[in-house]
Amino acid sequence: MTDLLRIEDATKRFGDFVAINGVSLALPAGRLTAIIGPNGAGKTTLINLATGAFVPDRGEMYFKGDEITHLPVHQRVRKGLSRSFQVMNIFAHLSVLQNILVPVLAMRGRAGFPFHEMTRETEAVTEARRILREIRLPDAENLPAGTLSHGDQRLLELGIAIAPAPELCFLDEPSSGLTPVERTMVMELIRRLSTERRTTFVIVEHDMDVVFALADWIVVMNRGQVLIEGPPAEIRENHAVREVYLGEEELLA
Ligand code: ADP
Ligand code: MG
DSSP, rough: OEEEEEEEEEEETTEEEEEEEEEEEEEEEEEEEHHHHSSSSSSHHHHHHHHHHHHHHSSEEEEOOOOOOTHHHHHHHHHHHEEESOOOOOTTTTTHHHHHHHHOOOHHHHHOOGGGGGGHHHHHHHHHHHHHHHHTTTGTSBGGGGGSSHHHHHHHHHHHHHHTTTTEEEEEEETTTOHHHHHHHHHHHHHHHHSSSSSSSEOOOOOHHHHHOOOOOEEEETTEEEEEOOHHHHHHHOHHHHHHHTTOOOOOO
C-alpha cells in the first residue's frame, strides 16, 4: 500500500507542555485507521497537525510524497486532505443544503460565495444533493441545520467533511453524543463511504466495540506518543493497552 500521509517525528508543545512527543505515523491508502487513547492523549492535536491547523515544533509531514509540514489548511484540502471536528462545526442558521454547498463551492474556487446565491449554482447543487443522498439526509435539504436531531447533525458534519472529495479524511469523534444504534449506523456509513468513494478515513473513536468491529488498523496514543499500532486482534491482546485502559477493561473484553 502507498502511504497517503507520512508523519515523521512530530512534536507539538503548548508552552512547556508537550502535547505530541515525537510521533511517527504512516497512513496507507484504503486502510480504515482508528486512533484511540485516553482523554488528553493528543489525538485531536495530532489531527490538527496533520490537517494544518497547527504547525509542529519539530518533525515533517508528507502527503502523497510531497512535503506539507507548513502548508495552510485550505491548500491541504485542495490536495485531498480534510477533516471533521470533535465539536459540532455546522452553520446552524443555514439550510442543510447550504452547509454542504459551502465546501462544494470552495473546492470549485468559490470560497466566500454569498449564502443567498448559493442555491442558484446548479452544478454545485446537484453535487451537494448527491452528497446528501450518500449521508442519508436527502429529505432535509431545506431545513435549518440547527433544527436537525443531534444524530442528523453528525451526519451533516460527515457530509461537510467528504464534500471536498478528500483522499484522506480525519473524523474526530464522529459519533460522540450518539446512541449505540446511531453510532453503529454512522460507522457503517463511514465504512461504506470508504469503499464507494475511495476515501481513506482515520477516525478518533471511544466506543471500543465500534473500533474493534470496523477498523482495519488501530493506533493507540497515550501522553502524546504512539503506544502501539496494529491490527485489531493484536491490539486487543496487548498488555500495555490494557494498562492504559485500566479500570476500563470491560471495554476490551
Ligand atoms: P485528545 O484529543 O486525545 O483528548 P488533545 O489533543 O485534545 O487530546 O489534547 C492533548 C493535550 O494537549 C491536553 O492535555 C490538552 O489540554 C492540551 N492542549 C490541546 N490543545 C491545546 C491548546 N490549544 N493549548 C494548550 N493546550 C492544549
Ligand atoms: Mg480530542
